[in-house]
Amino acid sequence: MGAFLAMIGYPFRPHMAVIFCGLSMALFACGNTDARPLDQAVGALVSLVKSEPPADVNAVRSGLTPEMVAALQEAYTLFGLPKLNAGATMTVFSATGNRVDWRGDDGVSIVMLNDIVIATRGLGADLFLADAGGVRAAVADKSGNVTRSHSWLDGENREVTVGYDCVISVAGFETVDLISRNVEAERISETCYVRGTDIVAFANDYWIAVSDGQLWQSNQWISDNIGYLFVQHLRR
Amino acid sequence: MRGSKILQHFCGYMIIGALSASAAVAQAQPTDNLNTFGMPGIVTMPSAAPLDDAELVTSFALDEDERKFTLTFQITPRLTAAFRYSRIDNYLGRGAELFDRSFDAQYQLLHETRITPSVAVGLRDFIGTGQYSGEYVVASKHVTPGITATAGIGWGTLGTRDSFSNPLGRLDDRFNRRIRAESQGGELTSTQWFRGDAALFGGVEWEIDDRLTLAAEYSSDAQDLSARNRRADDSSALNIGVSYVVRPGITLGLQYLQGDKFGATAHFALNPRNPPAAGDLSSAPMPYALRDGSAGRWAGPLIQDAIPEDERTPALAAGLAAEGIVLQAISLSSDAVVVRIKNDRFDSPAQAIGRTARLLSLTMPARIEQFNIELVANGVPLSRVTLQRAELEQLEFQPDFINASLDSTVIGSAGSTADLVSLADPQFKWGLGPYVALSYFDPDSPVRADLGLELTASYAFTPSLSVSGALRGKLADTSDGSVRESDSVLQRVRSEQPLYDRDGSLGVERLTFDHFGKLGTDVYTRASLGYIEQMFGGVSGELLWKPVESRFALGLEVNEVMQRDTDKLFGFGDYDYAVTTGHLSGYYAFDNGFDLQVDVGRYLAGDWGTTISLDRRFGNGWVVGAFATFTDVSFEDFGEGSFDKGIRIAVPLSWALGQPNRNTTAVTLRPLQRDGGARLNVRNRLYPTIREAHAPELTDQWGRFWR
Numbered sequence: 001m002g003a004f005l006a007m008i009g010y011p012f013r014p015h016m017a018v019i020f021c022g023l024s025m026a027l028f029a030c031g032n033t034d035a036r037p038l039d040q041a042v043g044a045l046v047s048l049v050k051s052e053p054p055a056d057v058n059a060v061r062s063g064l065t066p067e068m069v070a071a072l073q074e075a076y077t078l079f080g081l082p083k084l085n086a087g088a089t090m091t092v093f094s095a096t097g098n099r100v101d102w103r104g105d106d107g108v109s110i111v112m113l114n115d116i117v118i119a120t121r122g123l124g125a126d127l128f129l130a131d132a133g134g135v136r137a138a139v140a141d142k143s144g145n146v147t148r149s150h151s152w153l154d155g156e157n158r159e160v161t162v163g164y165d166c167v168i169s170v171a172g173f174e175t176v177d178l179i180s181r182n183v184e185a186e187r188i189s190e191t192c193y194v195r196g197t198d199i200v201a202f203a204n205d206y207w208i209a210v211s212d213g214q215l216w217q218s219n220q221w222i223s224d225n226i227g228y229l230f231v232q233h234l235r236r
Numbered sequence: 237m238r239g240s241k242i243l244q245h246f247c248g249y250m251i252i253g254a255l256s257a258s259a260a261v262a263q264a265q266p267t268d269n270l271n272t273f274g275m276p277g278i279v280t281m282p283s284a285a286p287l288d289d290a291e292l293v294t295s296f297a298l299d300e301d302e303r304k305f306t307l308t309f310q311i312t313p314r315l316t317a318a319f320r321y322s323r324i325d326n327y328l329g330r331g332a333e334l335f336d337r338s339f340d341a342q343y344q345l346l347h348e349t350r351i352t353p354s355v356a357v358g359l360r361d362f363i364g365t366g367q368y369s370g371e372y373v374v375a376s377k378h379v380t381p382g383i384t385a386t387a388g389i390g391w392g393t394l395g396t397r398d399s400f401s402n403p404l405g406r407l408d409d410r411f412n413r414r415i416r417a418e419s420q421g422g423e424l425t426s427t428q429w430f431r432g433d434a435a436l437f438g439g440v441e442w443e444i445d446d447r448l449t450l451a452a453e454y455s456s457d458a459q460d461l462s463a464r465n466r467r468a469d470d471s472s473a474l475n476i477g478v479s480y481v482v483r484p485g486i487t488l489g490l491q492y493l494q495g496d497k498f499g500a501t502a503h504f505a506l507n508p509r510n511p512p513a514a515g516d517l518s519s520a521p522m523p524y525a526l527r528d529g530s531a532g533r534w535a536g537p538l539i540q541d542a543i544p545e546d547e548r549t550p551a552l553a554a555g556l557a558a559e560g561i562v563l564q565a566i567s568l569s570s571d572a573v574v575v576r577i578k579n580d581r582f583d584s585p586a587q588a589i590g591r592t593a594r595l596l597s598l599t600m601p602a603r604i605e606q607f608n609i610e611l612v613a614n615g616v617p618l619s620r621v622t623l624q625r626a627e628l629e630q631l632e633f634q635p636d637f638i639n640a641s642l643d644s645t646v647i648g649s650a651g652s653t654a655d656l657v658s659l660a661d662p663q664f665k666w667g668l669g670p671y672v673a674l675s676y677f678d679p680d681s682p683v684r685a686d687l688g689l690e691l692t693a694s695y696a697f698t699p700s701l702s703v704s705g706a707l708r709g710k711l712a713d714t715s716d717g718s719v720r721e722s723d724s725v726l727q728r729v730r731s732e733q734p735l736y737d738r739d740g741s742l743g744v745e746r747l748t749f750d751h752f753g754k755l756g757t758d759v760y761t762r763a764s765l766g767y768i769e770q771m772f773g774g775v776s777g778e779l780l781w782k783p784v785e786s787r788f789a790l791g792l793e794v795n796e797v798m799q800r801d802t803d804k805l806f807g808f809g810d811y812d813y814a815v816t817t818g819h820l821s822g823y824y825a826f827d828n829g830f831d832l833q834v835d836v837g838r839y840l841a842g843d844w845g846t847t848i849s850l851d852r853r854f855g856n857g858w859v860v861g862a863f864a865t866f867t868d869v870s871f872e873d874f875g876e877g878s879f880d881k882g883i884r885i886a887v888p889l890s891w892a893l894g895q896p897n898r899n900t901t902a903v904t905l906r907p908l909q910r911d912g913g914a915r916l917n918v919r920n921r922l923y924p925t926i927r928e929a930h931a932p933e934l935t936d937q938w939g940r941f942w943r
Contacts (some may be wrong), residue, residue, distance in 0.1 A: 034393045043539025092525045094534040099633060111633060119633055121520035121943065124513045126893055128939065131635040151634065155509045156855025157584060161639050225514045 021023035056080065057087030060181065064089075064234070072174035072235040077102055079110060081123075083227030089234075110229070111160075115206075115215040117222070117229060125225035128152050128159065138187050139167045139206045140213065148192060152223060174205050176217045177235055184210045185217070196225055202228075267451055269384075270443050272297040272491065273360065274306030274318050275340055278439035279477040281394075283386040284356040286344045288765050288839055289313045290852070292509050292860065292885075299491070299499030301462035307905070309860055309884070311852060314344040316863075319883055319905065321676075324367070326462045334461075337877075337907035339363045353377035360394065362425055362639060363881075367461060370394035371430050372437075373604050386812030388440035391430050391454045397473055398457035399433035402503035408718070446838050447481040455494075471495060497738035508887075510856035513894020516943055521590065524632045525597040541601045548599060553659060555595040560896070564612050564699060567656045572606035574653045576617055578661075582940075583890040583898055585928055587609055590941035591623050591629060599680040600625075610650045611929040614752035614920070617650030618761060618929035619784050638939050638942055642876055647931045649757040649784045658699075665694040671708060675733075686713045686737060690745070705747035705767075713737070725873050726911040727799075727813055729771065729840040733909065735802040743804025745770060750920060758783045762923050769917040770804060772797040772840070774814075778920040782867055784930045787825045789923060794818035795916050797840075814844055817916060824922055827930055829853055831861070840914040847913065855936060856899060857888035865913030873912070880913030882906035 050156040057080025069076070079102070082088040090110065093103040099118070102110045108122040114136040120126045138144035146168065151161040171187040185207035192200050202221035209216055218231045246599040271277025274295030276285055287293065287310040295306040301324065308318040318340040327334035342358035353375040361368035374388030390393075391402070392414065404411035414432025439453030448457040448533025453475050460471065472495025479489035479501070489501040525531035531539055552575070553563040560581025567574040573596060580587035589609050596607045605625050610617040627644040631637045634688055673686040688711045694704035697881050719738055722731035736743075748766035755761060760780045767773040774797030782789035795818055819837030826832065833849040871878035886902040927933055 050321075074755070094531070096523075096526065099554060101523055103520065111518030113633075122517060124515040125519045126515050128942070129635070129637065137251060139317045153515065153943070154855075155507075157937045157940050158855055159939045188824075225512075 007045055020176040047081075056131050057082070060089060066180040069178070069234050072105040073231070074235070075086070076235045078105075078230075078232040080230035080232075081222075081226060081228075082230060086127035105212055110231075112231075115218065115231075115233075117220045117231070120222055120229070123226050125152065127222045127226075128191070135166070135168075135190065136215075139190065139208065139215070142168065142170050142208075144168050146190075147195075148171055162201075164192040164201055165195050166190050166192040171205070173210070174207065176209075176232075178216060178232065179232070183207075183216050186210060204228075242529070244326050259769045260370075264561070269451060270295060270308070270487070270501075272304065272499060272501055273314045273340065274304070274320065274503070274669060275316060275342060275358070275360075276307045276356075278386055278893075279439055279475040280453075280457065280493065281386070281390075281437045281439060281453045281455055281475075282342065282358050282360075282372055282374050282388065283354070283384070283439075283441070284314050284344065284354040284374045284388075285348070285384075286310055286314060286342070286356070286508060287505075290509050290854070290860075290927040291505055293503055293505045295503045297499060297500060297501045298491060300456075300497050306612060308340075310425060311860075316340075316342045316344075319907075320361075321907075322367075324461045327840060328461065334367070336365060336367050338366075338368055347605045359429065360392070362429070365429075367426050368393055369425055369428065370457070382443040383444075384439070384441045385438070386453075387436070389434050389436055391432060391434050392428065392477070393457050393459045394437065395435040395456060397435055397456050399435040399456075402432060402434050403432075404430055404434075422480040443540075444534075448879065449478045449479045453480070467655065471906075476689075490692075507789055507853045508860065508891070511856060511894065512892045515894065516896065518896050521759045521943065522594045523600065524594050525626055527602045529845050530721055531598060535598055537775075539598050542598060542600075548601075549657070549659070552595055552599045555594060556601065559588075559591045562590060562661060563659055564655045565658045568604070569655075572608060574606050574608040574610065574620075574656065576610045576612045576656075578612050580898065582782050582896045583888050584896070584937050584940040584943075586934055587940040587943050589623075589934075590943065593623055593941075597628070598623065608653075610917045612699070613925045614750070615701075615928070616752045616754050618926050619931070619934070620646075620648050620650045621934070622646040622648065630817045630943070641941060642935065642938050647784060647934055651757070661696065661699060663696045664693070665695075666691070668692075674903075675902075684714050688712070688741075700752045701750070703747075703749045706745035707741060708745045710737075710741040722911075724875060726841045726843070727809075727815075729799065729813075729815075729911050730909050730914045731911050732802070733771070736804055737870055740770070740804030743770075744806070747805070748919075752922075755779075760926055762920065762922050764920070765917065767800065767806070768795075769796065769919070772916055773800050773808065774798055776916065776918055778918075778922055780926065782823075782923070782926055782930065787827070787932050789823040791823065791921075791923060791925070792818070792819040793821065793837075793918070795918075797916060815840060817842075817893070819847075819915070820922075825853075825927070827932070835915075839865070839867055839912070840916060841869070841911045844871075844911060845910055847915070856891050857886070858891060859884065859902075860885040861885075869912035875910050877908045877910060880906070880910060 029150045038041055039160045060078060064076045075092050076089060090102040090104040090121045092100055094101045099111065099113045109119060111119040116132050116135045117133060119128060134146040138146045146166050148164040148166055149161055151159050154160045169189050171189045174185055174187050176183045188206045188208060190204040192201050193199060205219045206215050207217040216233050219228050222229050226229050270293060272280050275282055276287060276680055279281050289310055290312045290365045293308040297304040302322060304320055304322040306320040307320050308316065310316050322336050324334045324336060338361035340360050341362065342356050342811045346352060346355040346357045348354035355375045357373050370390055370392030372388050372394050374386060376384055376386040376554040379385050402411045411431050414428050418933060435456035437454055437456035439451060441449055441451045443449045455473050455475050458471065474495065475491060475493050477489055477491040479487050481487050484504045487503040491499040495501050497647060525535060527540065549566055556563050562578040562580060563575060565576040565579055575594055579585060582588040592609050593607055607623040607625055609621045611619055622645065624644050628641060631641050668691050671688055673691040675684045689709050691707045694702055696702040719734045722728050724731045744767050746767055746769060748764045748768055749762045753761040758781055762778040764776040768776055774795060776795040778791060778793040780789060780791040796816050798808040799813040800808040801807040817838050819835040819841050821833060821835045824832045829852055831851045831853050835847040839846050845865060847863055847865040849861060849863035851861030853859050862883045864879065866879055883905040886900050889899045890897040
């Protein structure tokens with residue numbers, strides 16, 4: 001339900017004349033060569049301009065009833081990208097130890113290690129890899145200092161890595177609405193500074209249930225272009 | 237012809253639209269102020285701060301006498317260069333308009349510091365007929381964060397108002413005289429640089445906010461090419477301008493010039509380093525499958541050892557086909573597998589290798605420890621990437637997985653493999669689609685376009701031996717039917733191209749037999765026979781020496797060709813011209829992203845000489861470069877422009893779309909196409925296909941292995 005990709009293409013609005021030319025070329029082109037003129041290009045253009053209405057995380061949520069969520073038989077997670085007005089639900093595609101690869105039907109993959117996002121694929125400005133091994137334990141301890149190292153591929157496909165020093169702190173008690181039920185949770189904040197500076201790069205939030213210590217909801221930073229990823233585990 | 241006018245305008249808008257669309261999404265920094273010449277500047281005068289590295293700006297400037305189209309590129313952080321095509325109405329008062337082409341360059345000598353200004357030296361219109369020729373040294377300094385003051389000294393056209401005798405004259409008397417040499421244009425005007433009288437200019441730019449900038453300048457240029465003011469000094473020295481950033485990358489400006497006319501500018505900026513999608517939007521790859529049975533949960537039970545032996549290769553081929561990769565051959569031994577793949581989808585070969593490795597992890601039996609992946613083009617394996625299966629199982633999503641996986645990987649030359657089983661590939665391929673052929677900067681028209689249908693077909697006798705052709709039928713064009721007659725004194729190997737466009741409205745674009753091969757480990761071969769390009773047919777042979785790890789390659793090409801008839805059919809009678817042409821070519825890929833190519837040999841018109849090409853190649857496939865050819869044809873015999881030169885830009889569609897794609901749109905802009913220094917257009921030269929599969933480029937892009 002919902003799709004990230006339709007949204008991510010949203011800022012890209014090529015001039016209509018170019019689209020027109022591309023489409024008219026596609027309509028006329030045929031054959032069986034693997035170098036069909038502009039074929040893939042036009043396919044991509046079409047997917048960029050097709051007018052799917054924006055489905056943000058609230059729209060996706062409103063499509064889920066408490067009954068539906070209560071009846072879920074497998075792990076099911078709601079994701080949102082507020083900056084891109086996009087939302088989607090995903091299930092577990094593969095799991096290796098505590099590392100889970102979440103996917104929906106749009107080809108986007110969100111990889112989490114102990115519920116901490118360590119990589120995304122298919123969003124464009126993906127978080128290529130986060131080395132954030134100490135974060136989950138510090139969140140459980142509700143305090144502490146941890147380090148992170150994030151890498152991206154830049155516009156020339158080269159790895160760019162930035163180190164962060166992060167401070168974990170308690171931000172108060174809140175109720176998390178998991179659609180089929182409410183969970184009393186403590187919000188833990190993680191404020192990350194670009195290493196060696198006092199510049200705040202991002203601040204993540206994690207909601208830990210008072211009852212079971214599970215991480216049910218979080219807001220985790222992905223990249224400048226993508227912004228934060230909202231994560232809500234509707235069923236574990 | 238009314239219809240053709242409409243098409244011409246449409247195509248013009250299309251190009252502008254495409255540029256503005258890409259500019260709009262390129263997330264360029266707010267552009268530094270550009271002048272009407274498309275260079276860093278105040279209103280018409282230069283200023284000293286460079287653009288962002290690699291920024292590419294298309295500028296349009298018009299006033300009531302002049303229209304200028306400029307392409308500006310920040311070649312290195314300090315060096316800015318521009319190519320300009322302009323139209324000057326009522327040139328020198330003679331009533332007729334002049335179409336002029338010019339080149340500029342500016343080099344930043346000093347960066348701005350808290351105390352000292354940025355200082356640059358520049359040449360305006362330094363190759364060409366020199367309508368705008370002038371040189372300058374300029375300094376700019378931020379007085380406040382929003383206000384920049386600029387002052388400079390100019391020579392040539394930039395030293396024509398309130399000029400004084402050249403201060404450099406004290407160093408050498410020769411600086412006192414600026415003698416305009418008779419020229420066909422195109423020659424470096426270096427004998428005039430910084431000579432003759434000089435004058436001072438200056439101005440102020442005030443950035444009111446992120447979008448709005450006001451500028452005022454005192455111009456040292458009193459030249460009036462359209463001879464509107466009979467006495468140049470009648471015009472005002474004060475120019476003022478206002479510019480507005482419509483959206484990042486698009487700036488519109490208005491100017492009030494010389495006290496009596498208005499002008500307007502539009503600047504479209506993009507940066508090849510910043511793709512609009514900021515990354516790859518395509519679907520995530522399959523996870524790298526472990527051998528502990530965990531993959532069965534997502535991939536199903538029929539994986540690895542559970543696949544029946546006779547279905548293993550079909551399963552792999554089907555998986556690869558879904559990724560746009562063709563499995564051409566496979567060999568399975570006791571602990572290793574060799575696959576030959578043709579990558580039809582991924583602009584990044586590393587990504588194609590990564591996807592192949594993931595599918596091998598799913599389909600190969602557990603005993604296989606080594607994956608050998610050979611990239612193939614035209615039936616010839618180009619390199620072998622040897623991956624350690626167990627290493628990759630450990631590495632996915634581990635810290636530093638890009639470098640760690642590269643450390644355990646060997647990129648070597650593709651070898652011969654025992655028991656290699658080749659798979660059938662469709663032998664006959666065809667396609668029918670529209671084409672647009674654009675030509676630029678014709679003396680009579682800035683852009684000419686042909687629109688029509690193209691039928692392509694190929695038949696592969698073996699993966700490395702094929703016949704292929706293209707037939708084009710023109711449906712519409714922007715020309716009015718008249719063809720400017722060539723005044724060339726050389727064999728008209730290129731200058732009568734318009735005749736081919738006119739007469740060959742249904743013609744054979746190309747029709748060749750091609751064979752590709754490999755001699756030993758590092759030498760690649762190509763042989764082509766037939767109608768090689770629009771204007772020439774014959775035989776072409778090429779050898780290329782390129783070790784997998786090498787940044788240097790050496791090529792030899794020899795062609796024996798005849799000039800085709802202008803109807804683009806099968807005859808060679810119109811010209812009765814045959815020539816042996818060919819080059820020894822050296823290629824070097826510097827590790828800072830610049831590529832140098834030097835070709836020495838004989839050109840189509842029988843002239844001997846050298847072509848030097850320098851390209852800046854970006855990690856995402858963009859190329860921005862320039863080339864120049866000097867042959868034994870005298871500048872006078874060459875005609876307008878004096879020698880062949882141009883700039884070239886290649887834009888990968890993957891960059892614009894954020895999706896894997898192997899198509900690239902390439903444009904070569906020549907100020908003028910003449911007959912000297914012309915090379916045969918061979919479609920499938922060896923170096924471009926081979927280099928991308930070799931170590932320097934593969935290693936540089938290795939991050940995409942995990943994408």
